[in-house]
Amino acid sequence: MADIDNKDQAEVDPADMEDVEEVEEDETGEDENSKARQLTVQMMQNPQILAALQERLDGLNGSPSGYIESLPKVVKRRINALKNLQVKCAHIEAKFYEEVHELERKYAALYQPFFDVRSNIVKAAYEPTDEECEWKADEDEELTDEMKEKAKLEEEKKDEEKEDPKGIPEFWLTVFKNVDLLSDMLQEHDEPILKHLQDIKVKFSDPGQPMSFTLEFHFEPNDFFSNTVLTKTYKMRSEPDESDPFSFDGPEIMCCTGCTIEWTKGKNVTLKTIKKKQKHKGRGTVRTVTKTVPNDSFFNFFTPPEVPENGELDEDSEAVLAADFEIGHFIRERIVPRAVLYFTGEAIEDDDDDYDEEGEEADDEEGEEEADEENDPDYVPKDAAPPAECKQQ
Template sequence: MGDDKNFIRQMENVSLADNILDTLTESQNAIVEKLQQLQKSRDDLDSSYTRELNALRAKYDALYQPVYDKRAEILTTPNGSDYGTPALPRFWLIAMKNNSTLRSIIEAADEPILAYLKDMKAEFLEPLKQESFKITLFFDKNPYFSNKFLTKQYNMSIIDGETEALLQGTESTTIDWFPDQDVTKQTVSRVQRHKTTKERRTKTEVEEKPSFFRFFTSQQVPSNESLSRMTKQQIAELEMYVEEDYDIGIILRDKIIPESIYWYLGIAEDEDLEDDEDVDDEGDDDEGDDDSFQQSYSDYSDSS
């Protein structure tokens, strides 16, 4: 997605250029026009550079795949355990937990399930564009859900006035949980008392709870019309949810999958952990931020 602030620019939809041009003289506007023409020449070269760079990346992504296939073959070689990654049990779980961002969303109830994770894959939907991409997690047969794999797809596109692809929404696999195995929900019983009769009754409700598997939720970034009805606080919260969800995908795509052995051994450089330490040094008044990913931005969808 490039600079996450692109998302804010999309939300605000403010044309600063028009305001500046209104303050210039006729001769100054003529100079601006010449500079814009020069900039277009540079932008055309940059587009050519991006196309060639994407082609090079696509070439090496194809070359990496046999390496990843061999890694999966080694990890799934029977050796004591009979599920997940028998050669190194809980390989992917350990690798993910050594990343501070992923560790913050993996709950205790998630860990037995993630032990059945046997491989991960990341791929661009159109390799030569390097925009929309998909993350796939492959699972052995397990007592929690029937899916053989779970996917999360990030739909990206370049909109008018932008040079980088922006997140438009995500598509995720619906997890087919076996009865009483859904770790993303919990049943809560509450005792209620009638105001008049004083009679008591027990009401049972199903609530969402924190879980890594809430990552597999489809969402759409609201339209400008929906955004216009939101408060600044709601927009700020929405931006946070979108960025955190996107960051998870990028960490899996660019860190965990290509450098899994480094993360398993705990020797990979955790840039997110360094950022957290910087925040701690400055003082953190926002408690509970680690749980922010567990919330959803579906409340701000076009249906609202």
């Protein structure tokens, strides 16, 4: 048997042996490449490694390349000239926004007659004609004349069975309740008051005066306060900050002022009375003390935090003012011009559609991620209650 093996080895051509060795080396190289690819795939599937890579990449984004520092002094001088030009452009942009404000004032005067009619219809000061009330909805196109007549008779029968309301009841309250930004401010005790809200108007500053706008909330006589109009004024600035001119991005609200609400005694919903028991340390006797403390209410909107002369605010006041500015802009730019569409909910659907178009992909990815997390037996929800020792800290 050994002789046969030796004979077989003797008959093998040396060139063939070299080929075999080369093939074996190539196969070994492919195995190593395959293992490397598998290792890379495994690493990229590791969330901790991916997070570390992402953090590293985020740190690189926006970091200076060092190119500017390496430039000769003469080139840096020219860059400074470009920056000075940019400051001049910012001042021209400020003038542009001032003219935009003038256009807003001009067109506000053109809109106002229509808003006045809207207000009169809402508060039953004007009854629109049949022609003004005619509205052809999309679904009406598919209805036959017979179906339309039947629907009209049924609608008239319903109207006969109930009282004839005046105007459009709870118009503005419904608008507020339909908009998340405003409904978050509403409390149950605010609703009876807002049923008396008849109109919201926007008034712009006069020509030549500092840029500002005022929101006017018009109320019918009620048992809660004697004011017929509550106001909120927002003062804006449309000029670059000398200390940071490149941060200019259009007019910004600098401060806002509310008004004094003349509450009827016992009707002030921005305050509440609480009773607190106090125990005397020496005698051990207990007494009940009545205190008046602030209460959550939409009407706190008319008493915003005051901005000190130095402009410095604590974090809570800054957060309140930031939200206040957002609400003021939203009422001015969206609610007042399109109130009926927020009353019916159509404007809300349009807002949602706009959001879905921009955020649909992100939402899908988030949903997939949440599904993966829920299927993971080791997954702990972010909002899970912390351990007791964490709560005590």
